[in-house]
Amino acid sequence: MTPYELALRAKEAKDGAARLSEERKNSVLRRLASMLSDERTFLFEENKKDVVEAERIGLPRSLIERLRIDEKVVREMGASLMDVAALPDPVYEIEGMWKRPNGLLVGRMRIPIGVILIIYESRPNVTIEAFSLCLKSGNVVILKGGSEAFHSNLALYSLIRRALEEEGVSPEVVQFVSTKDHSYVNELLKLDELIDLVIPRGGEELIRTVVRETRIPVLKHYKGVCHVFVDASADLSMAEEICVNAKVQKPATCNAMETLLVHKQVAPVFLPPLAERLRKVGVRLKGCPETLRIVREGIEEATEQDWYEEYLDLVLSIRVVRGLDEAIAHIKRYGSNHTDAIVTRDYVNAMRFIREVDSSLVLVNASTRLNDGYQLGLGAEMGISTTKLHAFGPMGLKELTVTKFIAFGDGQLRF
Amino acid sequence: MTPYELALRAKEAKDGAARLSEERKNSVLRRLASMLSDERTFLFEENKKDVVEAERIGLPRSLIERLRIDEKVVREMGASLMDVAALPDPVYEIEGMWKRPNGLLVGRMRIPIGVILIIYESRPNVTIEAFSLCLKSGNVVILKGGSEAFHSNLALYSLIRRALEEEGVSPEVVQFVSTKDHSYVNELLKLDELIDLVIPRGGEELIRTVVRETRIPVLKHYKGVCHVFVDASADLSMAEEICVNAKVQKPATCNAMETLLVHKQVAPVFLPPLAERLRKVGVRLKGCPETLRIVREGIEEATEQDWYEEYLDLVLSIRVVRGLDEAIAHIKRYGSNHTDAIVTRDYVNAMRFIREVDSSLVLVNASTRLNDGYQLGLGAEMGISTTKLHAFGPMGLKELTVTKFIAFGDGQLRF
Numbered sequence: 001m002t003p004y005e006l007a008l009r010a011k012e013a014k015d016g017a018a019r020l021s022e023e024r025k026n027s028v029l030r031r032l033a034s035m036l037s038d039e040r041t042f043l044f045e046e047n048k049k050d051v052v053e054a055e056r057i058g059l060p061r062s063l064i065e066r067l068r069i070d071e072k073v074v075r076e077m078g079a080s081l082m083d084v085a086a087l088p089d090p091v092y093e094i095e096g097m098w099k100r101p102n103g104l105l106v107g108r109m110r111i112p113i114g115v116i117l118i119i120y121e122s123r124p125n126v127t128i129e130a131f132s133l134c135l136k137s138g139n140v141v142i143l144k145g146g147s148e149a150f151h152s153n154l155a156l157y158s159l160i161r162r163a164l165e166e167e168g169v170s171p172e173v174v175q176f177v178s179t180k181d182h183s184y185v186n187e188l189l190k191l192d193e194l195i196d197l198v199i200p201r202g203g204e205e206l207i208r209t210v211v212r213e214t215r216i217p218v219l220k221h222y223k224g225v226c227h228v229f230v231d232a233s234a235d236l237s238m239a240e241e242i243c244v245n246a247k248v249q250k251p252a253t254c255n256a257m258e259t260l261l262v263h264k265q266v267a268p269v270f271l272p273p274l275a276e277r278l279r280k281v282g283v284r285l286k287g288c289p290e291t292l293r294i295v296r297e298g299i300e301e302a303t304e305q306d307w308y309e310e311y312l313d314l315v316l317s318i319r320v321v322r323g324l325d326e327a328i329a330h331i332k333r334y335g336s337n338h339t340d341a342i343v344t345r346d347y348v349n350a351m352r353f354i355r356e357v358d359s360s361l362v363l364v365n366a367s368t369r370l371n372d373g374y375q376l377g378l379g380a381e382m383g384i385s386t387t388k389l390h391a392f393g394p395m396g397l398k399e400l401t402v403t404k405f406i407a408f409g410d411g412q413l414r415f
Numbered sequence: 416m417t418p419y420e421l422a423l424r425a426k427e428a429k430d431g432a433a434r435l436s437e438e439r440k441n442s443v444l445r446r447l448a449s450m451l452s453d454e455r456t457f458l459f460e461e462n463k464k465d466v467v468e469a470e471r472i473g474l475p476r477s478l479i480e481r482l483r484i485d486e487k488v489v490r491e492m493g494a495s496l497m498d499v500a501a502l503p504d505p506v507y508e509i510e511g512m513w514k515r516p517n518g519l520l521v522g523r524m525r526i527p528i529g530v531i532l533i534i535y536e537s538r539p540n541v542t543i544e545a546f547s548l549c550l551k552s553g554n555v556v557i558l559k560g561g562s563e564a565f566h567s568n569l570a571l572y573s574l575i576r577r578a579l580e581e582e583g584v585s586p587e588v589v590q591f592v593s594t595k596d597h598s599y600v601n602e603l604l605k606l607d608e609l610i611d612l613v614i615p616r617g618g619e620e621l622i623r624t625v626v627r628e629t630r631i632p633v634l635k636h637y638k639g640v641c642h643v644f645v646d647a648s649a650d651l652s653m654a655e656e657i658c659v660n661a662k663v664q665k666p667a668t669c670n671a672m673e674t675l676l677v678h679k680q681v682a683p684v685f686l687p688p689l690a691e692r693l694r695k696v697g698v699r700l701k702g703c704p705e706t707l708r709i710v711r712e713g714i715e716e717a718t719e720q721d722w723y724e725e726y727l728d729l730v731l732s733i734r735v736v737r738g739l740d741e742a743i744a745h746i747k748r749y750g751s752n753h754t755d756a757i758v759t760r761d762y763v764n765a766m767r768f769i770r771e772v773d774s775s776l777v778l779v780n781a782s783t784r785l786n787d788g789y790q791l792g793l794g795a796e797m798g799i800s801t802t803k804l805h806a807f808g809p810m811g812l813k814e815l816t817v818t819k820f821i822a823f824g825d826g827q828l829r830f
Contacts, residue, residue, distance in 0.1 A: 015771070092770055098792055104781055106791050111773065113803060196803065217632065217804050238826040245828040354821050355507055356430070358526065366519055366824030375829060376521050376820060377513055388528060388611065389632050390805040393820045405791060405808045406769050409781025411653040413660040414790060 003187035006175050007194035010115045010140045013172035018112045018138045022089035024169060025136055032163035033081040036128075039159060040074045046155035047124070054148055062252075066122045067149055077128045080380060084132040087379045090401050091138040104412045108403040112138035114196035116400070117188060118382075119144045119210060121202035124152035130199075131160050131174055133382050137400035140173050142188065142195070146202070147180040154178065189214035199395075201383050219395060221360075221386035223310040224254030224338035226368040229327040229353070231344035232263040236270050238365060239343040243274060245367040246341070248281055252312045254384060255339045255361075255371040259307060260318045261327045267320045268294050275299065275318075283314045290320035307334040324349050328356050335359065337386045339371040360386055360393035418602035421590050422609035425530045425555045428587035433527045433553040437504035439584060440551055447578035448496040451543075454574060455489045461570035462539070469563055477667075481537045482564055492543045495795055499547040502794045505816050506553040519827045523818040527553035529611035531815070532603060533797075534559045534625060536617035539567035545614075546575050546589055548797050552815035555588050557603065557610070561617070562595040569593065604629035614810075616798050634810065636775075636801035638725040639669030639753035641783040644742040644768070646759035647678040651685050653780065654758040658689060660782040661756070663696055667727045669799060670754045670776075670786040674722060675733045676742045682735045683709050690714065690733075698729045705735035722749040739764050743771050750774065752801045754786040775801055775808035 001009075036043065047069040054064045090110045097107030116139050118130045127143055134141035145153035157176040164171045177184060188195065192215045199219050200210040207220045228246055230239045246257035262270055267290070275285055275295045286302035287295060295318075306317045307330070321327045331340050341363040342353040350364045361371040371394065373381025378396035385391045391399035416424075451458065462484040469479045505525045512522030531554050533545045542558055549556035560568035569591070576586040592599060603610065607630045614634050615625040622635045643661055645654045661672035677685055682705070690700055690710045701717035702710060710733075721732045722745070736742045746755050756778040757768040765779045776786040786809065788796025793811035800806045806814035 019771075100790070100792050104785065104790075109769070211630070215626070235826075241826065241828060249829055350823075354524070356434075359819065361820040361822060363822040364824060366822055366827040367829055369829035370519065370822065370824075370827060371820070372829075375515070375519075376822070377515050388817045392817055402803045402807055404774065405776040405786070407776060407778040407781055407785065407791070408765075409779060409785075411650075411656060412781040412785060413656060414664055414782055414784035414787075 003184055004191065004194075006142065006177070007115070007188060007191045009172055010142055010175045011194045013140045013170060014112070014114050016170050017135070017140045017173040018091060020135075020138065020169060024167060025089065026085040028135065028163050028167045028169055029081045029085040029132055031167055032128075032132075032160060033078040033085075035159050035163055036074055036078050036081075040071070043069050043074065043152070043155050046151040049151040050149050059148065063122060063148070067124065067152070069124060069152055073125060077125050080125070080129055081132050084136050084380050084397075087136065087397055089136060090397050094406070095403060100412075102412045103410065105408040107406050109406045110398070110401045110403055113400060113402055115140045115142065115194060117142040117144065117195050117198045117216070119185065119198065119200045119202070119206065121146040121206060122149060124149045124156060126201060127153050127156045127160075129380065130382065133380060133397060133400060135173065137397045139400055140175070142175040142177065144177040144185055144188070150180060186213055189216065192216045199382060217390070219385045219387050219391055221254065221336070221338060221384055223336050224256070224384075225258050225308065225310050225334060225336040226255055226339040227259050227261055227327075227331050227335060227341070228257050228368060229261040229321075229324075229331075229340070229342045230263060230266065230270060231324065231342060231346060231349055232265040233345040233349070234263075234266065234270075234343040235345060236266065239270065240274050240277070242341065242343055242365070242367050244277060244281075246369055247278065247283060247316050248314070249367075249369055251314050253369070254310075254312075255368050256312070257368050258309060258311055258317065259330075259334070260316060261321050261330055262291075262318065263327075264290070264320050264322055267291070271295055271318065278316060281314075283316055285316055285318065287318040288320055291318045294320070310336070324352060328353065331357055331359075337388075338384070339363070339368040341366060341368050360384060418599055419606065419609075421557065421592070422530065422603060422606045424587055425557055425590045426609045428555045428585060429527070429529050431585050432550070432555045432588040433506060435550075435553065435584060439582060440504065441500040443550065443578050443582045443584055444496045444500040444547055446582055447543075447547075447575060448493040448500075450574050450578055451489055451493050451496075455486070458484050458489065458567070458570055461566040464566040465564050474563065478537060478563070482539065482567070484539060484567055488540060492540050495540070495544055496547050499551050499795050499812075502551065502812055504551060505812050509821070510818060517827045518825065520823040522821050524821045525813070525816045525818055527816055530555045530557065530609060532557045532559065532610050532613045532631070534600065534613065534615045534617070534621065536561040536621060537564060539564045539571060541616060542568050542571040542575075544795065545797065548795060548812060548815060550588065552812045554815055555590070557590040557592065559592040559600055559603075565595060601628055604631065607631045614797060632805070634800045634802050634806055636669065636751070636753060636799055638751050639671070639799075639801075640673050640723065640725050640749060640751040641670055641754040642674050642676055642742075642746050642750060642756070643672050643783060644676040644736075644739075644746075644755070644757045645678060645681060645685060646739065646757060646761060646764055647680040648760040648764070649678075649681065649685075649758040650760060651681065654685065655689050655692070657756065657758055657780070657782050659692060659696075661784055662693065662698060662731050663729070664782075664784055666729050668784070669725075670783050671727070672783050673724060673726055673732065674745075674749070675731060676736050676745055677706075677733065678742075679705070679735050679737055682706070686710055686733065693731065696729075698731055700731055700733060702733040703735055706733045709735070725751070739767060743768065746772055746774075752803075753799065754778070754783040756781060756783050775799060
């Protein structure tokens with residue numbers, strides 16, 4: 001199938017996808033969940049082909065781990081399908097109606113976006129997540145996984161198709177790119193008349209390539225350079241717990257803290273015990289000259305480049321600042337509009353930070369690691385967008401829909 | 416000033432624009448309203464230069480009329496400023512907060528988009544509308560009007576600057592492109608690191624050029640091919656009033672009806688008197704073969720091209736259809752996702768039409784002309800978007816903002 005034919009099939013499946021009943025969609029998701037468990041031997045076998053190949057060509061260990069499908073991954077995929085089945089269906093929901101002076105009733109109705117192209121790397125469970133969120137939100141999805149997970153993704157796709165067919169849903173609502181040829185994706189990215197949205201999930205390079213190659217709207221985040229600012233009035237033991245959690249709990253994620261900003265009044269008290277605790281769990285520390293004076297040992301001097309860095313690892317850069325203004329200015333200059341937190345007991349500073357920091361989630365007295373669809377109460381999500389338009393923050397079911405205006409009248413005209 | 420310098424100035428004015436108080440913004444708008452009236456002689460003089468030039472180069476009469484600033488236009492601009500001053504300020508408003516099981520309070524806060532480039536043609540009052548909506552929504556605006564209105568726009572801009580300065584607001588929140596050189600705009604369109612959104616307002620050609628030249632998100636509508644479908648069960652006198660209003664009240668607008676679809680059961684009764692009434696007010700009629708059999712005189716045969724056409728004039732194409740499915744299929748094929756209406760007394764058909772027609776406004780028993788910010792109760796607007804993402808329909812103050820997530824905690828971590 002040519003890229004054009006594939007995208008055209010997707011477009012032609014739009015109406016059917018939009019009109020699936022909530023019950024039908026949930027039946028597909030639940031059937032797929034049990035199918036993943038029943039067919040796990042098949043999944044393990046197909047996955048093994050990818051893992052063996054990855055080892056042969058010498059991919060890094062961390063990548064191979066993310067690639068692997070084991071009992072735990074199968075259980076997690078099943079659970080995520082059940083989670084999405086439990087979420088309310090947003091399609092054709094009406095968000096508020098109001099009455100105009102001429103009696104016209106006006107409201108906003110949620111409708112699917114249409115055809116969504118998802119381009120992702122490594123973790124094969126994204127195949128299941130992307131499919132389930134797109135199905136539930138009434139969209140058609142085109143799946144393009146990484147070539148390193150090709151057999152795993154193809155196996156998952158074959159189960160998705162079976163689940164759709166067994167529930168009487170057209171399997172055309174999911175399209176799968178079954179070639180490793182890069183030019184195929186580049187052709188898809190040119191089809192802005194057929195594809196409504198592209199969501200690249202993966203490294204910065206993948207995302208930059210997609211943005212360069214397409215005129216289709218893209219929801220993306222390049223990187224997460226997240227900050228915690230410990231203010232002069234902070235509860236220092238709370239601040240310490242937040243900093244350790246934000247840096248250590250899962251350092252490879254986009255919402256982990258990369259830079260700590262500390263008010264100069266509390267830095268001499270706050271930094272030495274924190275530094276010791278972080279070093280004990282293996283965190284490599286870098287600091288501004290003032291931090292070096294305070295912490296003294298086991299810390300390197302941070303370079304200008306460090307403030308821009310998304311380490312995604314047990315590395316932390318620390319800067320002592322003169323106050324809120326300098327903290328906000330630092331975040332504006334080096335940040336990535338992803339997630340930033342203040343720890344403070346000062347009401348005015350808390351509210352200024354909330355207003356003035358321009359990130360997809362701004363927190364007071366809580367860990368940056370909470371920027372996640374489940375943690376914020378949106379349910380399953382398709383990643384976190386730092387694109388401001390349309391969706392800024394975790395993209396849940398609601399962010400995979402748009403609204404149109406509707407009006408119920410009884411003969412209203414315009415004069 | 417180079418395009419880069421101008422856009423950089425705009426970007427640097429973002430924080431200041433976002434933080435203006437509602438009172439300050441309203442004072443500027445009210446001051447400008449009275450200034451327009453006080454300085455109307457100056458405006459008329461500057462406008463005359465454009466009109467004289469337009470006449471000299473032989474621009475069409477309709478264009479020259481849209482260009483002209485007279486007492487009425489000055490009053491309308493003043494009124495629109497007062498309207499925007501009366502609208503609630505959306506900036507930093509919190510749209511709902513909810514509590515998570517760990518006690519974290521999560522909500523969405525409205526923030527400005529940032530720097531908005533508006534490219535428009537002809538009508539100089541767009542200068543005032545674009546400025547007032549962007550100021551009130553906390554955005555910085557770059558104004559690029561048509562060269563045919565150059566002196567008028569420059570005069571309006573000079574008053575805007577004075578109003579800002581007299582109220583103590585940095586005039587940098589409005590940037591004005593004071594060259595007629597096309598390459599200047601093309602350079603601006605390349606600055607996706609500095610400009611957050613482009614809104615082209617004008618003909619299809621202008622919009623296509625902008626889309627082709629930029630990677631900045633664009634809110635647009637190419638054209639409005641709007642339909643009214645008169646169902647078999649319609650109240651035919653209501654249907655006649657709606658059709659006449661939708662076609663005749665202001666035929667040059669994007670929400671005027673271009674194609675009428677009539678159920679075959681009522682076509683023989685409904686069409687002849689409607690056709691006569693429309694012909695009497697000067698509407699040129701085109702029809703499908705079935706329509707020609709019914710109406711017989713004073714009607715031409717419609718070509719395939721007619722169904723795609725946005726006449727923007729007293730021309731109407733009419734098609735007889737076998738029912739709702741055919742009507743919806745016609746709209747899907749030839750429509751422009753702008754505005755479509757059904758006239759019916761059938762509940763099931765009304766609800767199917769509302770759900771299945773994919774337009775920015777879908778109406779039951781009301782005129783397509785009602786697709787407008789004021790008519791729908793949103794207040795002043797910046798045009799109607801048929802781009803689905805971010806804003807679909809009239810773009811009011813809310814559509815000129817986005818939301819970020821905010822969270823108030825007391826030490827919440829992730830486990």
